[in-house]
Amino acid sequence: MTTSKSEPGSYVEPGEFKRDTNYITTRITADGRDGYPVEPGRYRLIAARACPWANRTIIVRRLLGLESALSLGLCGPTHDKRSWTFDLDPGEVDPVLGIHFLRDAYLARYPDYPRGITVPAVVDVSTGQVATNDYAQMTLDFSTEWAEYHRPGAPALYPEDLREEIDVVNKRVYTEVNNGVYRCGFAGDQDAYDAAYDRLFTALDWLTERLSTQRYLVGDTITEADVRLFTTLVRFDPVYHGHFKCNREKLTELPVLWSYARDLYQTPGFGDTVDFTQIKQHYYIVHTDINPTQIVPKGPDLANWLTPHGREALGGKPFGDGTPPPPPLLTERVPTAHTPG
CATH class of the missing domain: 3.40.30.10 (Glutaredoxin)
Structure with a gap:
């Protein structure tokens, strides 16, 4: 070891x-x-x-x-x-x-x-x-x-009546998706990689089916479960598809998950925390065992994160009866050069 x-x-x-x-x-x-x-x-x-x-x-x-x-x-x-x-x-x-x-x-x-x-x-x-x-x-x-x-209007991200379901979803998302991409990227031999790849895309297919008829993972508002899945999806095409060999499809080739991810990205509090430049620098520079040259790829084009997603048709409201957060503090804003658009 x-x-x-x-x-x-x-x-x-x-x-x-x-x-x-x-x-x-x-x-x-x-x-x-x-x-x-x-x-x-x-x-x-x-x-x-x-x-x-x-x-x-x-x-x-x-x-x-x-x-x-x-x-x-x-x-x-x-x-x-x-x-x-x-x-x-x-x-x-x-x-x-x-x-x-x-x-x-x-x-x-x-x-x-x-x-x-x-x-x-x-x-x-x-x-x-x-x-x-x-x-x-x-x-x-x-x-x-x-x-x-909490601020006035803060959403209920872990409501008591949905905690059992959130916990079940979170467990599968963690083992099969959040950690699943790493299991692919750091597999020590071909058999381990093949098994990890199959597990990951089986889980993504399950998520596709679940999210094809509902806007959010649990209930009709954003919850802790959506936060946990989003941070993996937003890194999928810039990093995991190529760097970790999670390449059955790109996120942009999975229509349901791609629309879902854009829906969250365009929700205040999600996309405004994402720094695509730092994400790519981290994985491609730090993981010298996978990428010994430390070359950071220029792509992919990220402007499509701002395109319409159409998920409103499924109903639900991101913050329920609450309100969106205000803009990020000036000292905490992601540099515009590190974001789409």
Whole structure:
């Protein structure tokens, strides 16, 4: 077993790609039962626009309006085997935490931290220590434990009456799609790749059938399930189709999923968090075991993300009885040169 320098928190064996799923599972809760109570201004969300797992947290934070309660620090799109870094900031130092390597926040809590340094992570600003990097639970807690600080009109992304169904859908989307593309890209031999490829496209066919008659994955509004699927779909043609050899079809050749993805991309809080330039830089530069030349492709043309999708005909409203989020903060906007149009 060898640790993959490309993907902190994962490893590659001669066969199937394995993801290390042992995270810091401390939770930030309203009652503070794990020692980390929800307090506005106390924590900083550390993310990277390049990473699909971190992109989820940026979307959910935007949709719920948590900007004033939870600050955002952004790592650059590339890293080495040591850590994600704050190379986008002046002096390559996070202006709040005062560190260059995200690993410093991990080591501040666990001096012998043995695992990969991953984003997203939530850091306790007062101590400089990572509170949690459990990305799957993190966004659920944003919806539930941080409810006191949601904006007026925030959508119910994890409504109680739909949680069981959301959990079931999320489990399959995670194992077969979110992680499935990585299983293809980092397969250690032909048999492992073939099996991963078949599993991925079986799941995409299932999603196509599900979404052919309903606008969103669960219920008639956007939920946590849509956020989790979107961050993989938006990376599919720029990265996964070629770089990870997920090439039965492009997303643009899957009419239902392509329309669904454009519907979400054009929904405030989704597309305005996506930086296609950083996404491509991350995968093609960091994954030297797959792309040793580190050449970043110029394509594909992304202007088609802004074309009409026609999904309104299926009914449903993205925010239910709520409202769209306001435009992103000026300091958090994706550079226009990194977006379609």
